[in-house]
Amino acid sequence: MNDLFRHAALGNRWSRTCFLALCTVIVLAILVPAVSPWALDEVDWDAIDQAPAAAHWFGTDGVGRDLLTRSFSGARVSIAIALLATGVSVLIGMPYGAVAGFLGGRVDHVMMRIVDALYALPFVLFVILLIVVFGRNPYLLFIALGAVSWLDLARIVRGQTLAVRQEAYVDAARALGAGRARIVLRHVLPNVLGPAVVYATLTVPGVILAESFISFLGLGIQEPDTSWGVLIADGARTMQTSWWQLVFPATLLAVTLLACNVLGDRLRDALDRRDTVRPTPVAARDASA
């Protein structure tokens, strides 16, 4: 497992660059808001709508808030939501896939037909509906995003479970009188963990994207808190006069997504040496907003 990640992150120069870029963004997201002389919502009355300068490296926004601080506070929010949502998707997708794969037969068939049907629906619609119905708060946002991102994971875990189910140690456990629940929890889940972790990692950029999309529409994170989606939406409104308000957050988002995608590809390759022929739903999801 560790070898897998090491291989993916440090395999060649290009993936090392991406790994480094991702680490830089994360470290800056932790450090910048902590050491910045400006607070998230602090207004510098002498520098409203100002281009990048010594006092404000990324410039300031339309009401004079430091864009460097805001960009990396936004990074914190975007990344935290992505990680939490991914956690939620693991909590749903893993048991779902394991149960379907382990029970097999008709139960498996029905459970997978449901997954297929859900694939056909544009999920952002449902996330938006949930947000409208239950109010805009960050907790709901990540739970809702996680609740719609588990489909790929369920499929992968099911496939792995089908293989693991045939193993001798599962037979041995059954012969020793272990119940189904115990076999799934103690013998199946630990052994499908590797691929599940890889695919969970691949979920992260998709969720970052979805969050920025929803915040861009004004339905996600609310002022004075911020996220990349909020900043890019603001930047898009003022780009004709103040390019930096769009360019910095947009670049950060693009770099993060690029790095995640490249590392994700490497991970997938390391896990499965064959060229993937099936349309990898995760790649599709990464592309979708």
Next chain:
Amino acid sequence: MTTYLARRLAASLVTLWAVVTVVFFLLRVAPGGPFDGERRLTPEVEANLRAAYHLDEPLVAQYARYLGMLLRGDLGPSFRSKDFTVNELIAGGLPVSLTVGGLALALAAGLGIAAGTGAALARDGPRDRWLTFAATAGLALPPIVVAPLLVLVFAVTLGWLPAGGFTTPAHAVLPAVALALPYLAAFTRLTRGSVAETLTAPHVRTALAKGLPTRRIVARHLLPPALIPVVSFLGPAAAALLAGSMVIEEVFSLPGLGRYFVQGALNRDYTLVMGTVVVYATLILVFNLAVDLLYSRLDPRIRLGRTGRGG
């Protein structure tokens, strides 16, 4: 074939019904209603409004009424845009969204298949590396990043194309390109992988050994089987394009379906939200069905139902 079609249609209708039901009850349990405005209404006015829209009836009766209306193709009156029915609003918005979305899908699939095939045929050469890199980068450029940048460059700075609105064909160009870009990248990667795999298939090797012209091998032997996974991605891609168009319509101020959905959601205009969701779901289900029917044309071995084409 007919049995298959009937079964698939029935399954699609069940999915549609499930979507309608979930969304209907989801919207009704939401706190707040369509008539909560800045201006407080007197209780009598509000009661009359609720009665006029049948919101005072029990939930189940409202649900039955809505299903009945749906069967007649009536999506009801808009709660907020008082002079319009939802049908009228959607009739205005749908052509805009379909134009932009269709153009984007054609761009993404057409160029993506061409680029992916080109990359796979020049495998591990410089052309392959550049195309693969561009495709990976393209995936990292979502519409919310690309759309504003395109406006900044092509509309504001260069002034070649209009920045917003929807009156001439030129207005569809930038939105379609912004929408298509990540899917163009996805189609390229998918096609590359699939074509590269098919290149090693025995029937392609035989064709090569017989010395058939490359053009003929690609068109007759390589692409049809290689495109099957690509075609199966058309369904999810179309669904995602519809969702992506919400942002695109916002950035380019297009009066499309996505805008009505977002506006309806923000204003708690239940009927408008329901209407757009019904139209979205129908579009996607129909499209997925069409994609599945396409399969059997690409690979005669895939027989749909019991009596397949020629079987």
